[in-house]
Amino acid sequence: MVETDSTSSASLPPGEQPALLDAVRALLQPLARLAVARGLTHATVDEMLRAAFVDVAHAAYPQLLEHRRVSRISAATGINRREVTRLVEARKTQPAPARSYPSEIFARWSTHSEYLDHDGRPKALPRLGTAPSFETLAQSVTRDMHPRSLLEELIRLGTAEHDETTDTVALNRAAFVPKGDEARMVGFMGANLGDHFNAAVDNVLAVGSEHFEQAIYADGLSDQSLAQLRELVTQHWQAMTNDWCRASRR
Numbered sequence: 001m002v003e004t005d006s007t008s009s010a011s012l013p014p015g016e017q018p019a020l021l022d023a024v025r026a027l028l029q030p031l032a033r034l035a036v037a038r039g040l041t042h043a044t045v046d047e048m049l050r051a052a053f054v055d056v057a058h059a060a061y062p063q064l065l066e067h068r069r070v071s072r073i074s075a076a077t078g079i080n081r082r083e084v085t086r087l088v089e090a091r092k093t094q095p096a097p098a099r100s101y102p103s104e105i106f107a108r109w110s111t112h113s114e115y116l117d118h119d120g121r122p123k124a125l126p127r128l129g130t131a132p133s134f135e136t137l138a139q140s141v142t143r144d145m146h147p148r149s150l151l152e153e154l155i156r157l158g159t160a161e162h163d164e165t166t167d168t169v170a171l172n173r174a175a176f177v178p179k180g181d182e183a184r185m186v187g188f189m190g191a192n193l194g195d196h197f198n199a200a201v202d203n204v205l206a207v208g209s210e211h212f213e214q215a216i217y218a219d220g221l222s223d224q225s226l227a228q229l230r231e232l233v234t235q236h237w238q239a240m241t242n243d244w245c246r247a248s249r250r
Contacts (some may be wrong), residue, residue, distance in 0.1 A: 008083060027167035027197075029106060029208070031045070035212050050077075050079060050083065050087060051090065051091070053072055053077040054077065054078060054079065054084055054088060054091075055091065057076045058073055058074070058088060059074040060076070060092070061073070066088075068083055070084050070088065073088075087094050099142075100155075100184060101141055101145060101150055102141050102150065102153050102154050102157060102159065102181070102184075102185065103184070103188075104141045104142075105137060105141050105150060105154065106154075106159060106171070108140065108141060108191040109122050109171060110122050110136060110171070110241075111123075111244075114131060115131045115132050115137060119242060120242035120244075121242060123169070123170075123171050124163070124168045124169065124170035125168060125170070126167065126168055126169075127151070127162065127167045127168060127169050128167070134147060134151060134169040136150070137149045138150045151169060157184075158172070159171065159172070160172065164235045176243065186228060200213060
C-alpha cells in the first residue's frame with residue numbers, strides 16, 4: 001500500500017497551494033520590515049489589505065446588483081458582509097491622490113522634444129521667457145503654483161540647479177530621486193513596485209496582457225564586481241532612455 005501525504009499540494013484548495021503561500025510570504029516580509037521601521041501598525045495595514053481585497057473583488061463583478069455583489073465579495077474574500085458593506089461605502093469617500101508637480105515637471109523636461117538636445121538629454125533652460133524656458137515648462141504643468149516656487153522646490157529636492165550668472169536652470173540628476181523628501185520617495189517606491197507587481201501578476205494569471213519580465217541571478221559576486229555591474233547597468237539605462245527620447249521626437 002502506498003502512503004499518501006494528506007497535506008500534499010494536490011489536495012489543497014488553490015488559495016492554499018504551498019508555492020502561492022511561499023510567494024505571498026516573501027512579498028509580505030519587506031512590507032512588514034518597512035511598516036515596523038516607520039511605525040505603521042498591523043491594524044492600519046490590515047485595514048488597507050481588507051480594502052484592497054474588497055476593491056479587487058468589487059471590480060470583478062460589475063454586472064451584479066449591489067446587494068448581490070456584497071454577498072459575492074464576501075464569499076470571494078472571506079470578509080463578512082457587514083465589513084464588506086462598510087469598506088464599499090468607504091471607497092466612495094476616498095480623496096483623489098494629490099498631484100506631484102515637481103515629478104511632472106521632471107518627466108516632461110526629460111521626455112518632451114522641445115526640452116531635449118540632439119542627443120535626447122534635457123537642455124539647460126532659460127529661467128524666464130518664451131518656450132522653451134523653465135517658466136513655460138512649469139506653466140504647462142500647472143498654473144496653480146508660481147514657476148519660482150516650483151523651481152525652489154526642485155532645487156530643495158536636489159533635482160535642479162539654477163545658474164544665477166546665466167539665469168538658466170538645469171536638471172542635475174539622470175532620474176527623479178527626491179533627496180530629503182521621504183513622502184515622495186515612498187510614493188515612487190509604491191508606484192514603481194506596484195506597476196512591477198501588477199505586471200508580474202498578469203504574467204502569472206495569464207490574463208492575455210503578458211509583460212516582458214526578466215531577471216539575472218548570480219552568486220559569489222565581489223563588491224568590485226557589483227560596482228562595475230552597477231555602473232554598466234546605469235550606462236545602459238541612460239542610453240536606452242536617450243534612445244527612447246530621440247525616437248519620441250520622430
